[in-house]
Amino acid sequence: MTDFAIALAPEPRNGLCGMCGEAALWKKGPRVCILESGSPVCRECAQNHAPQHFALLDLAISAERVGKACKHLLTPPMESLLELNRAAETFALTFPAPLRKAA
Ligand SMILES: [Zn+2]
Numbered sequence: 329m330t331d332f333a334i335a336l337a338p339e340p341r342n343g344l345c346g347m348c349g350e351a352a353l354w355k356k357g358p359r360v361c362i363l364e365s366g367s368p369v370c371r372e373c374a375q376n377h378a379p380q381h382f383a384l385l386d387l388a389i390s391a392e393r394v395g396k397a398c399k400h401l402l403t404p405p406m407e408s409l410l411e412l413n414r415a416a417e418t419f420a421l422t423f424p425a426p427l428r429k430a431a
Contacts, residue, residue: 331363332378334385347373358388383419390415 330347341354346367360374360381361367374382390411398404 330377332369332374332381333361333363334358334381335361335366335368337368341368343368345370345373347377357392358385360385380422383415383422387415387419
């Protein structure tokens with residue numbers, strides 16, 4: 329089993345995905361990496377192999393995008409709020425529901 333982490337990269341990177349070996353381009357900022365090697369993972373592999381990390385990354389990227397776009401607005405547009413809501417729901421649904429004890 330591979331362990332993953334989210335790393336904050338100060339620079340963009342062009343290289344091969346640590347999981348599938350396909351070429352990919354990563355922007356600077358947060359990205360999903362393999363914990364042992366630090367190799368970045370492409371979006372498709374992150375979505376398949378580390379869905380919780382992927383959902384958290386998607387939420388962070390959505391929040392950053394909406395924050396920058398709506399920086400000087402009193403109320404963000406509905407489209408931005410829906411984008412944040414979608415990312416938050418996806419993140420919340422990637423965690424399994426807590427188990428209930430049988431009475
Ligand atoms: Zn990949």
